[in-house]
Amino acid sequence: MSDTHAETVAFVRDTMLPPEPPPVTEIGAVRWVRENLFSGWLNVLLTLGAVYVIVWLLAHIGPWLLNSVWNAGSLAECRQILDGATGACFAVIRDRGQQLLYGFYPANLYWRPNLALLLMVVALAPLLFPRVPRRVLWFSAVYPAVAYWLLWGGSVWFPVSVLLGFPAGYLAWRVMRPAGAILSGIVAVLVPLLWWAVVAGPLAGLLQSIVPLGLRPVRSDQFGGFMLSIIIGVTGIALSLPLGIVLALGRRSDMFLIKTLSVGFIEFIRGVPLITLLFTASLLLNYFLPPGTNFDIILRVIIMVTLFAAAYMAEVIRGGLAALPRGQYEAADALGLDYWKAQRLVIMPQALKVSIPGIVNTFIGLFKDTTLVVFIGLLDPIGLSNSIRADTNWNGIYWELFIFIGLLFFIFCFGMSRYSQHLERRLKTDHH
Amino acid sequence: MTTIPDAPKPVFRPSMLIYDTRYRSLTIQVVVLFLFMAGAAWLIDNAIQNLRTLGKDFNFSFLGQRAGYDINQRLVAYDSNSTHGRALLVGLLNTLLLAVMSCALATVIGVIAGVLRLSGNWLVARLMTVYVETFRNIPTLLWILVFGAIMTESMPAPAAFRGDNPTAEMILGMVAITNRGVYVPEPMFARSLGDLDLGLFLVSIDLLALAAVLIAGILIRRRLLRHAEAVQNATGVRPVTWWKGLLAVVLPPALLLWALGFHLNYPELAGFNFSGGIHLRNSLIAMWLALSIYTGAFIAENVRAGIMAVSRGQTEAAFALGLRPGTTMNLVILPQAKRIIIPPLISQYLNITKNTSLALAVGYMDLRSTLGGITLNQTGRELEAMLLMMLIYLVISLLISLAMNLYNRRVGLKER
Numbered sequence: 001m002s003d004t005h006a007e008t009v010a011f012v013r014d015t016m017l018p019p020e021p022p023p024v025t026e027i028g029a030v031r032w033v034r035e036n037l038f039s040g041w042l043n044v045l046l047t048l049g050a051v052y053v054i055v056w057l058l059a060h061i062g063p064w065l066l067n068s069v070w071n072a073g074s075l076a077e078c079r080q081i082l083d084g085a086t087g088a089c090f091a092v093i094r095d096r097g098q099q100l101l102y103g104f105y106p107a108n109l110y111w112r113p114n115l116a117l118l119l120m121v122v123a124l125a126p127l128l129f130p131r132v133p134r135r136v137l138w139f140s141a142v143y144p145a146v147a148y149w150l151l152w153g154g155s156v157w158f159p160v161s162v163l164l165g166f167p168a169g170y171l172a173w174r175v176m177r178p179a180g181a182i183l184s185g186i187v188a189v190l191v192p193l194l195w196w197a198v199v200a201g202p203l204a205g206l207l208q209s210i211v212p213l214g215l216r217p218v219r220s221d222q223f224g225g226f227m228l229s230i231i232i233g234v235t236g237i238a239l240s241l242p243l244g245i246v247l248a249l250g251r252r253s254d255m256f257l258i259k260t261l262s263v264g265f266i267e268f269i270r271g272v273p274l275i276t277l278l279f280t281a282s283l284l285l286n287y288f289l290p291p292g293t294n295f296d297i298i299l300r301v302i303i304m305v306t307l308f309a310a311a312y313m314a315e316v317i318r319g320g321l322a323a324l325p326r327g328q329y330e331a332a333d334a335l336g337l338d339y340w341k342a343q344r345l346v347i348m349p350q351a352l353k354v355s356i357p358g359i360v361n362t363f364i365g366l367f368k369d370t371t372l373v374v375f376i377g378l379l380d381p382i383g384l385s386n387s388i389r390a391d392t393n394w395n396g397i398y399w400e401l402f403i404f405i406g407l408l409f410f411i412f413c414f415g416m417s418r419y420s421q422h423l424e425r426r427l428k429t430d431h432h
Numbered sequence: 433m434t435t436i437p438d439a440p441k442p443v444f445r446p447s448m449l450i451y452d453t454r455y456r457s458l459t460i461q462v463v464v465l466f467l468f469m470a471g472a473a474w475l476i477d478n479a480i481q482n483l484r485t486l487g488k489d490f491n492f493s494f495l496g497q498r499a500g501y502d503i504n505q506r507l508v509a510y511d512s513n514s515t516h517g518r519a520l521l522v523g524l525l526n527t528l529l530l531a532v533m534s535c536a537l538a539t540v541i542g543v544i545a546g547v548l549r550l551s552g553n554w555l556v557a558r559l560m561t562v563y564v565e566t567f568r569n570i571p572t573l574l575w576i577l578v579f580g581a582i583m584t585e586s587m588p589a590p591a592a593f594r595g596d597n598p599t600a601e602m603i604l605g606m607v608a609i610t611n612r613g614v615y616v617p618e619p620m621f622a623r624s625l626g627d628l629d630l631g632l633f634l635v636s637i638d639l640l641a642l643a644a645v646l647i648a649g650i651l652i653r654r655r656l657l658r659h660a661e662a663v664q665n666a667t668g669v670r671p672v673t674w675w676k677g678l679l680a681v682v683l684p685p686a687l688l689l690w691a692l693g694f695h696l697n698y699p700e701l702a703g704f705n706f707s708g709g710i711h712l713r714n715s716l717i718a719m720w721l722a723l724s725i726y727t728g729a730f731i732a733e734n735v736r737a738g739i740m741a742v743s744r745g746q747t748e749a750a751f752a753l754g755l756r757p758g759t760t761m762n763l764v765i766l767p768q769a770k771r772i773i774i775p776p777l778i779s780q781y782l783n784i785t786k787n788t789s790l791a792l793a794v795g796y797m798d799l800r801s802t803l804g805g806i807t808l809n810q811t812g813r814e815l816e817a818m819l820l821m822m823l824i825y826l827v828i829s830l831l832i833s834l835a836m837n838l839y840n841r842r843v844g845l846k847e848r
Contacts (some may be wrong), residue, residue, distance in 0.1 A: 036552065036554035051555070255457050255461050267833075276821055279804065280822075283818065368569075372573060406578075
C-alpha cells in the first residue's frame with residue numbers, strides 16, 4: 001500500500017514539522033486586549049469612554065496632588081508657595097491632623113486613646129481570627145472597662161467595682177442553683193443590678209480613699225475627631241448585634257404581645273431618620289427623665305445609635321432566620337432541646353452565618369452614620385473640618401480636609417467589608 | 433374490698449404559671465405588659481412634671497402663629513407673614529421634591545452602573561467597581577458637603593459669563609451653571625388656563641391637562657399593544673404598531689402644548705446675576721447629586737446581584753428556543769431579575785427619603801430645617817415639633833413600605 005503511494009507521489013515528508021507559533025493577535029497581551037477591551041463596536045466605544053474619563057480625572061487631579069504643599073502655616077502661605085500654580089495644600093493636615101484625629105483631647109494624653117486602640121485590636125483578635133488562643137477572650141471581656149478608664153480617666157476603682165457586678169451575679173446564680181433554674185436566673189439578673197445601684201459607687205469611693213489610683217479625668221466635651229467616631233461606632237456595633245438578635249427573636253415569637261412590641265419598635269425606628277433620634281437624644285431626653293437628671297451626651301448618642309442600628313440588625317437577622325428550613329427547628333425539637341438551647345446550638349449559628357453580609361453592611365452603615373453627630377454639636381471629623389475652616393488661617397480649604405476624612409472612613413469601612421467576605425469563605429460548609 | 437380511686441382532678445397550682453408551658457407564655461406576656469405600662473407611665477409622668485416645671489404646655493397651636501422667617505425655595509406661596517403650619521408644608525414639599533428627584537436619578541445611575549459592572553469590558557467593569565466602592569464606604573454627609581463645595585467653589589461666578597470673551601459659557605445657550613446655582617429655561621404658556629385652587633395650594637391647570645392627555649395616550653398605546661398581541665395569538669402575524677403607539681403618546685400632548693402657546697423663558701444675564709428661567713439653588717443641586725450618586729452605588733449592587741441571580745441556564749434555554757438577545761432580555765431575564773431587584777430598590781428609596789433630612793448641612797430648607805429647625809428654635813416647642821416631624825417621616829416611610837408590600841404580593845412567586 002505504501003508502495004503504491006511511493007510510486008504516485010514524488011516526495012513524502014517522513015518527519016513531523018515543529019508547531020507554528022500562534023498568530024500574534026491570539027496570544028498574550030494582544031489577545032487579552034482584543035477580548036477584554038475591543039471585542040465589538042460597543043466595547044470599543046465603552047473603552048474609549050472609560051479612557052477619556054480616566055484621563056480627564058488624572059489631568060485634573062494628578063497635577064493638583066503631585067504639586068501639593070506640606071509645609072505651611074496657612075492657606076495664604078500655601079498659595080504663596082504655589083505661586084499661582086495648581087496644587088493641594090496638605091499642610092493643613094500637618095497643622096491640624098492631630099485635632100482631626102483626637103479632637104480637643106489633651107495633647108500630652110494622646111497615649112491613652114492610642115493604647116486603647118491598640119488594646120482594642122488585641123481584644124478583637126480572638127473574636128475575628130480562630131488561630132488566636134482562646135484565653136485572650138478573658139481580656140476581651142474586661143476590655144470595655146479598660147477602654148473606659150483609659151479614655152475618660154478618673155479612679156480605676158470605678159470600672160473595677162462595676163466589673164465586679166458580673167462575678168457577683170455568677171456567684172449568686174451558683175448559690176441559688178439548687179432552688180431551681182428560674183429562681184436562680186432571676187436572682188442572677190437582680191443581684192448585679194442591685195450591686196450597681198447600691199454597692200458599686202460607695203465601694204469605688206472606699207477603695208479610692210484607701211488606695212488612690214487613677215488617671216487624669218478627661219471631660220466628654222474634649223472628645224472629638226476620628227476618636228469619637230470610633231468610640232461611638234465600635235460601642236454601637238458591639239451592643240447592636242445582641243439587641244438585634246433579641247428583637248429578631250421577639251418579632252418571630254409566638255407571644256402576641258412580645259411580637260407586637262418588637263414590630264412596633266423596629267418599624268418606628270426604621271421609619272424615622274437617625275437625625276431625628278439624635279435630636280431626641282440631645283433635646284427631648286431631658287423631658288422624659290426625672291427632673292434634674294443629666295447624663296453624658298456621648299452616652300446618649302451611643303444609646304440612640306445602638307437602638308437605631310439594632311432595628312436594622314433585627315431585620316437582617318430575621319431574614320437569616322426565615323431562610324432556615326423548617327426541618328432545622330423540628331430537628332432541634334426532636335432532640336429535646338428547649339427554646340434557648342435550640343436557638344444557641346442549632347438555629348443561631350446557621351442564621352447568623354447566612355446573614356453575615358447584611359450584618360456587616362449594617363455595621364458599615366452605623367459607622368458612617370456616626371458623622372451625623374455633628375448636627376447635635378459633637379465635634380466629629382466633619383464638625384472639626386467646619387471649625388478648622390472657621391479659622392482665618394485655613395478659611396476656604398475644602399478638598400484636602402474632605403480627602404483626609406474620606407480616606408480614614410474608607411479604610412475602616414472597606415476593611416470591614418473585606419473581612420466579611422473572608423469570614424463568609426471561612427464559614428462556608430457547602431460544596432458547590 | 434378496695435375501691436379504685438378516681439384519677440386526681442387537675443388542680444391549678446401557682447407554680448404552674450411558670451413551669452407549665454400552657455401558662456408560661458401567658459405569664460411572660462402579663463409581666464412584659466406590666467413592665468411596659470409601668471415604663472410608659474413613668475416616662476409620661478416625667479414629661480408632665482418637667483413641662484410643668486418649665487411652665488410649658490403641650491399643644492400644637494403654634495402651627496397657626498406667624499412664622500416670621502423666609503424660606504428661599506418654595507413650591508407654594510409663602511412669605512414671612514405665613515404661619516408655621518404653612519412653613520411646615522413648604523418644607524415637606526421641598527423634602528418630597530428632593531426625594532423624588534433623587535430617586536429618579538439614583539435609579540438611572542444605579543441601573544447603568546450595575547449593568548456596566550457586569551460588562552465584559554475589563555476597563556469599564558473596574559471603573560464601576562471603583563465608583564461603587566468609593567461611594568459605599570464614605571459617609572453620605574461627607575459626599576453632601578463635597579458636592580456643596582463643588583457647586584459653590586468650583587463653578588464660575590455669574591460675572592464670568594459677561595464681556596466680549598467670557599471665561600464661562602452657557603450650555604447650548606440655555607443652561608447656566610454658576611456658583612449661585614443652576615439656571616434652566618422655564619416652560620411658559622402664552623394662553624394659560626390659569627390655576628386651580630386646592631385650598632392649601634394652587635395647581636396649574638395647564639400641567640394637569642398635560643398629564644391627563646399623556647396618561648390617556650399611554651392607555652391608548654397599551655390597548656393597541658394588547659390588540660396586536662391578540663391578533664398575533666390568533667393569526668401568528670403581529671401587526672406593525674410602533675408608529676401608531678408613538679403617535680398616540682406624542683401627538684396629543686404636542687397639540688395641547690401648541691394650543692396653550694408653549695414657549696421657553698431662557699435665563700439671561702441682567703446686572704450681576706441671571707434673571708428669567710428657573711433658578712435651582714446650589715443646595716438643591718448639591719443634595720440631589722450627592723444623594724443620587726451615593727445611593728446609585730447601592731442600587732448598582734442590587735441590580736448586579738439581581739441579574740447574576742438569574743441562572744445562566746435561563747439565557748441558554750431562551751437561545752435554544754430561538755429568541756434573539758433583545759427578546760431574551762425582555763421576556764426571560766428582566767421579568768425574573770425584576771422580582772429580585774425591586775424590593776431592595778424600594779428600600780433604597782426609603783433611605784433616600786430619610787437621608788434628605790441631612791439637607792441642613794448645605795442649607796436646603798426641607799422639613800427638618802423648617803419645622804425641626806427654625807420653627808422649633810423660635811417657638812421653643814421641642815416636644816411638639818419633634819413628635820410631629822417623626823410622625824410625618826414615619827407616615828412617608830410606612831406609605832413607601834406599603835407600596836413595597838403590595839408590589840411583592842403581586843409579583844411574588846405563586847407557590848402551589
